[in-house]
Amino acid sequence: MKVNSKLKRFLITCLLLVGGYLLCGLFYVLFDQIFNGFVREWFERNYVYTEWVPLDDSWVEGYYTKSIVWVKVKKMLFQTMLALVVLIVLLVRLVSILYASRQVDKAVQAAGRMIEDYMRQTREASEVFPHEYAAISVPVVEIKAAMQRNEQMLREEASRKNDLIAYLAHDLKTPLTSVIGYLSLLEEAPDMPEQQKAKYVRITLDKALRLEKLINEFFDITRYNLQTISLEKETVNLSFMLEQMTDEFYPILSANGNTIRLEACPGGESVSVYADGEKLARVFNNILKNAVTYSYPDTEIYIGCRRVGDNVRILISNWGKTIPRHKLDAIFEKFFRLDDARATNTGGAGLGLAIAREIVTLHGGTITADSQDEVTTFQVELPL
Numbered sequence: 001m002k003v004n005s006k007l008k009r010f011l012i013t014c015l016l017l018v019g020g021y022l023l024c025g026l027f028y029v030l031f032d033q034i035f036n037g038f039v040r041e042w043f044e045r046n047y048v049y050t051e052w053v054p055l056d057d058s059w060v061e062g063y064y065t066k067s068i069v070w071v072k073v074k075k076m077l078f079q080t081m082l083a084l085v086v087l088i089v090l091l092v093r094l095v096s097i098l099y100a101s102r103q104v105d106k107a108v109q110a111a112g113r114m115i116e117d118y119m120r121q122t123r124e125a126s127e128v129f130p131h132e133y134a135a136i137s138v139p140v141v142e143i144k145a146a147m148q149r150n151e152q153m154l155r156e157e158a159s160r161k162n163d164l165i166a167y168l169a170h171d172l173k174t175p176l177t178s179v180i181g182y183l184s185l186l187e188e189a190p191d192m193p194e195q196q197k198a199k200y201v202r203i204t205l206d207k208a209l210r211l212e213k214l215i216n217e218f219f220d221i222t223r224y225n226l227q228t229i230s231l232e233k234e235t236v237n238l239s240f241m242l243e244q245m246t247d248e249f250y251p252i253l254s255a256n257g258n259t260i261r262l263e264a265c266p267g268g269e270s271v272s273v274y275a276d277g278e279k280l281a282r283v284f285n286n287i288l289k290n291a292v293t294y295s296y297p298d299t300e301i302y303i304g305c306r307r308v309g310d311n312v313r314i315l316i317s318n319w320g321k322t323i324p325r326h327k328l329d330a331i332f333e334k335f336f337r338l339d340d341a342r343a344t345n346t347g348g349a350g351l352g353l354a355i356a357r358e359i360v361t362l363h364g365g366t367i368t369a370d371s372q373d374e375v376t377t378f379q380v381e382l383p384l
Helices: 002-034 038-046 070-120 129-189 196-224 237-248 250-255 278-295 351-363
Strands: 047-056 062-066 232-239 259-261 274-275 298-306 311-319 368-371 375-383
Touching: 002 070, 038 047, 038 070, 129 196, 232 237, 232 278, 232 351, 237 250, 237 259, 237 278, 237 298, 237 311, 250 259, 274 278, 274 375, 278 298, 278 311, 278 351, 278 375, 351 368
Parallel strands: 259 298
Antiparallel strands: 047 062, 232 274, 298 311, 311 375, 368 375
């Protein structure tokens, strides 16, 4: 390919030189023959020296001699050759640019066709891209691999979502059937003993609350897919927010004998961040719900807050079953649940931690999780 390209350029240069020579001849014929010797007259006027040579001392008789002024002719020829060289170089450059542009267009079109074929087919890159397209094939392979990973993640997410919806739809029947059954018993036996009636009412209420929780999970799924999270930032007292959430979780904690130990920043100083307070509260609420759900009874949940350079780091730890590494890596994915068994009451729609990660990311922060030796720790780092 390179040899053919050089040969074509050599032939083009030769053609330009021959064309220039013929063009000069054409100009000479044009001006000398058609315009009645214009070129000859111009040459004699500028480059020929005429001298009168007397035959005797009287200067009366004599003759004229003409001689070419070679200094001027050489200068003219040099200037003409220089102009021709410049013209030829410009023409060659123009032709080269046009030729290169055409070749680039062809190469781009060929690359486009190969990329399209590679993206549509399952063949290896080496089978589609020639050796000279190696620089293009490498990023294309990376792009295709990234697209395939994203498609796989979307398929897995859609599968988890569909499974979750199927589980929820199935689970709605159980508490609803119980509510209807116990309410029917209460209606059919108005003279039922008070103790038994109170028992049925309590069971009915528990089932109704369970039904409400399942319906709320459906709403969470719908809201997450239809709404885009946007931030309304203001100065938020992070220390006060954590203290307030600790108090709000007291009834839930006391049911299983759990407690919270809040460790503020060193020196007891208040920490403020520029953030969306409502969205940030949702982050810590989701993490604390997860900690309460999966904590062992009668254990302590630790909340720590400390400055790290220009950031603030919040740690939330709980004692509970160690999360396996393969699940820990997917814990922030949408619709992922640690507990796949719908017979238990643990876990929700699998959106809490996914929403938390999205909110933290929008704030320019990071959220990670670690679990070992029956201690699970969530770390949130936000810019001050």
